[in-house]
Each structure stands twice: as structure tokens, then as C-alpha cells.
Amino acid sequence: MSQLSIVVPSRRSLDRGRFSLESALIAAEKLDAVLIVSDNSGDPAKAEWLQGLGGRVRYLHSTAEDAVANLVNALNHVETPFLMPFADDDAVYVLDGLPVADLSSLPQDVIGVRPQTMMWRDDAGVADVVTTNLDAETPSGRIQQYVNKTGGNNALYYSIFRSQLFTGILKTFNAHHPTRGAYCDWSFVATFLCCGKVLYDPALIYCYDVGQWNSAAALDASFDALLLQVGLPETARHYHEFLLFLDLHSLLGWRGLPFAPHDRGDGLQANIRFNLRVFCNRVARQPDLYPQEVKDAVVALGNSTDPETLFATILPVADSLRPGLAEEYRRYRAVLDDV
Numbered sequence: 001m002s003q004l005s006i007v008v009p010s011r012r013s014l015d016r017g018r019f020s021l022e023s024a025l026i027a028a029e030k031l032d033a034v035l036i037v038s039d040n041s042g043d044p045a046k047a048e049w050l051q052g053l054g055g056r057v058r059y060l061h062s063t064a065e066d067a068v069a070n071l072v073n074a075l076n077h078v079e080t081p082f083l084m085p086f087a088d089d090d091a092v093y094v095l096d097g098l099p100v101a102d103l104s105s106l107p108q109d110v111i112g113v114r115p116q117t118m119m120w121r122d123d124a125g126v127a128d129v130v131t132t133n134l135d136a137e138t139p140s141g142r143i144q145q146y147v148n149k150t151g152g153n154n155a156l157y158y159s160i161f162r163s164q165l166f167t168g169i170l171k172t173f174n175a176h177h178p179t180r181g182a183y184c185d186w187s188f189v190a191t192f193l194c195c196g197k198v199l200y201d202p203a204l205i206y207c208y209d210v211g212q213w214n215s216a217a218a219l220d221a222s223f224d225a226l227l228l229q230v231g232l233p234e235t236a237r238h239y240h241e242f243l244l245f246l247d248l249h250s251l252l253g254w255r256g257l258p259f260a261p262h263d264r265g266d267g268l269q270a271n272i273r274f275n276l277r278v279f280c281n282r283v284a285r286q287p288d289l290y291p292q293e294v295k296d297a298v299v300a301l302g303n304s305t306d307p308e309t310l311f312a313t314i315l316p317v318a319d320s321l322r323p324g325l326a327e328e329y330r331r332y333r334a335v336l337d338d339v
Contacts, residue, residue, distance in 0.1 A: 245311075
């Protein structure tokens with residue numbers, strides 16, 4: 001039985017996505033993996049081509065209107081214990097002559113395997129390569145390792161993960177999150193790291209297309225577009241760490257996560273350190289960007305270190321982005337406590 005599914009939510013036409021999809025198919029053949037493509041492109045030529053690629057490819061016609069829903073459509077058909085999400089503008093390769101990780105023998109405290117990640121730009125080739133193990137013994141240690149090695153992007157998302165963990169988080173998020181925004185992928189990865197280690201496999205190469213983020217202006221424009229898609233204003237870019245704090249705090253309350261209570265506590269404290277305090281420092285450095293009620297909420301946090309107190313105190317800031325958003329997050333947090 002296959003251990004791995006390569007999961008591709010694909011909106012690009014055949015002409016624009018064929019190279020990427022062919023790389024995924026070759027990788028699937030080398031890894032004895034299933035290739036699942038949820039196609040919402042509406043391109044009949046692409047549908048015909050995918051359906052003619054043989055039994056290793058599972059083609060899914062999709063009417064999903066956004067990337068997260070299209071991904072969940074693919075996740076609904078995963079039957080293997082591991083999966084790897086894949087973007088249809090990237091490429092993935094398996095090096096000949098090197099043994100690949102035996103997924104069936106991974107220790108239980110390992111939740112994923114990362115490829116050699118190459119940051120790629122069409123105009124400049126390989127801009128960076130990341131090969132780091134994320135193997136610290138604590139959630140905060142692994143998040144610190146990731147913060148040190150991100151290079152400003154979230155490419156770790158495109159790694160091999162245990163299917164139950166990845167699918168559980170994404171389906172829960174899709175069903176209940178207040179915005180379901182694609183900008184939330186940072187909170188997914190941080191949650192994964194709170195649950196276990198991610199080891200590096202040198203036999204795998206993932207080429208991550210960073211061309212759309214090749215300047216600060218392009219990065220801002222891309223992030224703004226993700227915010228606008230879900231009804232948040234462009235000014236929400238100044239609240240990124242605040243939103244990440246809310247999202248990670250909420251996800252760490254989900255009872256389906258496979259970790260011990262002390263790891264949950266360590267993850268919650270890491271979230272305060274890496275997200276909430278960073279947001280507070282941003283407000284202090286650039287007060288003109290924020291209304292008075294936001295500055296008052298930051299002051300009200302005081303010196304508290306209790307995660308629930310801090311969450312409740314800072315939550316009203318969400319209404320500065322969209323009226324009623326704070327209450328939507330309260331409901332989201334409550335739902336995660338119950339599912």
C-alpha cells in the first residue's frame with residue numbers, strides 16, 4: 001500500500017500548470033505515491049489530460065471557489081498515512097541514487113519530513129536553499145528553529161506530513177474559521193511544529209516559486225490581496241502578528257492535536273513571545289498606524305503571562321478590522337474546544 005499522497009489543488013490551465021504537474025507525477029512514480037489533483041480550472045483539455053495519466057493519478061473535478069476549499073476537496077480523498085501538499089506553480093524532484101525516508105518507520109514524535117527547499121525565481125534562478133531539521137525537543141524550540149531559517153517565507157508548508165494531523169487541522173479550519181483566509185498558512189505550520197519534529201530528507205527537492213514576492217512592494221501587494229479576498233481591509237497588513245496570535249491560540253485549543261498538556265502550554269507561551277509581543281512592539285514603534293482603542297488594548301495586557309487572559313484582553317482589537325470579527329473568533333475558539 002502507498003504511504004504517501006501528493007495533494008494538488010489546481011486552478012491553473014493545462015498550459016500554465018503542466019510542467020509543475022508533470023514534475024509531481026514523476027515524483028509520485030519514484031515514491032510509489034498517489035497523485036490527487038483537485039481541478040477547479042474549468043479547462044476541459046486539462047481534465048482530459050489528467051484523466052489519461054493512469055491509475056496513479058486521481059482526478060477530481062472541483063467547483064470550489066477558493067484555494068482552501070479546493071484543497072479540502074482533495075484531502076477528502078486521501079487514504080494514505082502521509083501526504084504532501086503541492087502548488088501547481090512549483091516543482092518537486094526525487095534524486096536518483098539517494099535513499100528516501102521510510103515513512104512507515106518514522107518515530108511517533110516526528111510529524112513530517114521536509115524536502116530540500118529551493119527558493120526559485122524565473123529571473124534569477126535559485127535564490128536560497130533550506131535544509132534544516134526542526135528537531136528541538138519542545139514546541140517553542142522548534143518554532144524558534146523555524147523562525148531562524150524561514151528566509152521570510154513559509155515553504156515548510158510544502159513538506160510531507162502525517163495525514164491525520166494535516167487533514168484534521170485544515171478541515172477544522174475550513175469548517176469554522178472566521179475568514180478562512182489563505183494568509184493563515186503560517187498558523188498551520190506553527191501548529192504542526194507544536195505537535196512534533198520535522199526531519200530533512202536530502203533525496204527530495206521542492207522548488208518553491210517566490211517570484212511573486214521578489215520585493216517588499218510585491219510582498220505587500222500579495223498579502224493585501226489575500227486580505228481583501230476575505231473582506232479584511234488593506235490596513236490588516238499591520239495586524240499580521242495579531243491575527244497569527246489569534247489563529248495559533250485557537251488551533252492549539254483543538255482537542256484533536258496529538259500532544260501532551262505541557263507541550264500545549266509551551267506552544268501557547270511561544271505564541272505569546274513570537275506573535276503577540278511582536279505585535280505589541282509594532283504598535284509601540286508605529287503608533288500612528290493604529291486607532292486609540294488598539295493602543296489601549298495593548299496597554300491593558302500589562303505584564304500578564306496567562307494565555308487565556310491575554311487572548312481575551314487583546315481580542316476586541318479584531319473589531320478594528322471588521323465589525324463583529326472578535327465575536328466570530330470567540331465562537332471559533334469555543335467550537336475548537338468542543339470538536
